[in-house]
Amino acid sequence: MGLGRFGSSIAGTLERLGQDVLAVEKDPDLVAQWSGRVALVEADATNPDALDQLGAREFPVAVVGVGSALEASVLITGNLVDIGIPQIWAKAISGEHARILQRIGAHHVVLPEADAGARVAHLVSGKLLDYIEVEDGFTVVKMRPPKETQGFTIAQSKIRTRYGVTVIGVKSPGRDFVFATPDTRISANDLVIVSGHADLLERFAARP
Structure with missing residues (x-):
């Protein structure tokens, strides 16, 4: 529901993944822009009758991509709750907006700008390459290994004992990604995938 930047990105990606997608948009300009790229209907999803005509209740998952128009976002989400959609994902633009959507029955609420901001903050503040x-608080990161782990196996470095984080896998230049074992040796040019609590991962990534 809604083909702004958020909704169109989801619709396009789901289409590429081979999922059956029906996009609903009331703006004729966006409808024209996306016509032929995804299955698309021009309709106003704030109107319960429009959803009935679309057969919306037959869909197992609905995504409300409308965010900036708060009233429309709430009305559409409420309509989807009323017809019993099993999974409703909804975009919110603020904490209060998210709380309203949760109260009326959205199963999953996403704050894309806040989430992206938090992720980028972690990336620009340290050595993390992805977050x-x-x-x-449970987090997975991609990072360069600290010097004290380079040239040693994971068991020798005692990473989990010393830092409370777990190396999931290692990617060496020119080689395939491998899942880590205690005998996996880490080199200076490797990328490591590490999991654990965010605070512990930040401390581990801050090691020289």
Whole structure:
């Protein structure tokens, strides 16, 4: 529901992944822009009758990509809750907006700008090359290995004992990614994938 930057990115990606997608957009300019690229209907999803005519209740998942128009976002989400969509993902632009969407029944609420801002802050502030917070502080990062781990196996470095984080895998230049074992040796040019609590990962990444 909604083909702005957020909604169109999701629709396009799902289409490439081979999923059956129906996009609903009321702006005729956006409809013209996306016509032929995804299955698309020009309709106003704030109107429950329009959703009935589209057969929306037959879909297992709905994504509300409308964010800046708060009233429309809430109305569309409420309509989807009323017809019993099993999974509703909704975009929010603020914490209060997110709380409203959760209260009316959205199963998953996404704050893309806040999430992207937090991720970039972690990347620009240290040695992390990529950063994904999964839930409740548990995080997965891609990083260069600290000097004290270079030339040693994971067991020899005692990374988990010393730092409380776990090396999941290692990518050496010109080689395939491998899942880490205690005998995996880390070199200076490797990329390592590490998991753990965000605070512990930041401390590990801050090592010289």
